[in-house]
Amino acid sequence: MSTPFISKRAALYADVPDDKWNDWRWQLSHRLNTVEEFDKVLPLTDSEKKALNTTGLFRVDITPYFISLIDPDDPDDPVRKQVIPVAEELQSFTAMMEDSLAEDRHSPVPGLVHRYPDRVLMLVTTQCASYCRYCTRSRIVGDPGQTFNRQEFELQIEYLKRTPQVRDVLLSGGDPLVLAPKILEELLSRLREIPHIEIVRIGSRVPVFMPMRVTQELCDMLAKFHPLWLNIHVNHPNEITRELEDACDRMTRAGIPLGNQSVLLAGVNDCVHIQRDLVQKLVRIRVRPYYLYQCDLVEGAGHFRTPVAKGIEIIEGLRGHTSGYAVPQFIVDAPGGGGKIPVMPNYQVSASDHKIILRNYEGYITTYEEPTEYQAHDPATCKYCQNKRLEPGQSGITGLLDGEQMFIKPEGFDELHDRGGIQHRLKDPSKWVPLGIGPGESNPK
């Protein structure tokens, strides 16, 4: 039998009555954010004190529940590093950006990021239950003066109504589950009134920072808006407690499929063995590892970055070694707004016109003989092909494969390669030159 997950409470909170401890409003109103408050729970390092005394620091706030998961005597505790700032956070690095995913450029109306053809990211609040030091949206998140804005919300709904290709809305922020329950319910019902929106997703770290917020009442409310999916954000096995297990159980029983998004963080989870333990514990609580993200090039996150190769090494250590359900996709969210790009070990060794050579996780190398008689799929008789939904300008590599396009060219490609020669040479045969010699080069008369 596997051991049960344990719950912890920092010594400072030993005398807090259970009904208070288990009340999310108490947790929210007792969050810690000053040197004096932290000092009562754990001895701060000089680097942490220096960061906390800096003005303009990205917002700090930690729930009593989450800070209790930290071993106070370990300055390298993996939970501690995620939420308590250190001086390195103030350092800049090459290629550092404020908005590394170019989300603001992709926003047709404030707070709505329409990057992909059929789905949008909707930022519904700037507030979180606690703040991750590596936040990719630290440029907008945490600002206490800016919260749910009805005028912007109406603009977002208007855009969604007039954009029928959007079939999937992903609520994020900030954290949608810190919104007042009435506001969240209204928001979801307004989205559900739009017929072309098929699924709604929520990205939330509330179950991890404050699992007591996931009450039965909240789950019953969410269940009114199915199909609704939810991704939580766990980075280290120490975050998987009995309280998180119970919260996930309530959501799963309410019919909400759960996924997990992790960020690969130096000194927190940049280890195959930590990751394997993490993903196995996640599937035990019925949470499917979805994405493992490479850390973004965002201000304040420099000291968390690992080489991309670390993520490949981790996937190498998971695929085949453990349940397929436990293996996330490793994703680099391309700087400049290129979007999410999966990166993985290479399992294809070679290929010829009739076989493909593959290797497995053990290093076993095998051949797969291709069929000699393949009755090719016929788009002319396939009703799905006939009715395919066009993605204007976004057919991408699929468009090359299905013959819609022959090539994809970088901007300026034609101008660069024209070099002013080919057009007039074709028109005027007297300018034709032997192959291999171009205009301007020595061409003996």
Ligand SMILES: *Cc1c(COP(=O)(O)O)cnc(C)c1O
């Ligand atoms: C991550 C993200 C999505 C959702 O991507 P999936 O791969 O479908 O999970 C949608 N829009 C934006 C802008 C995103 O960053």
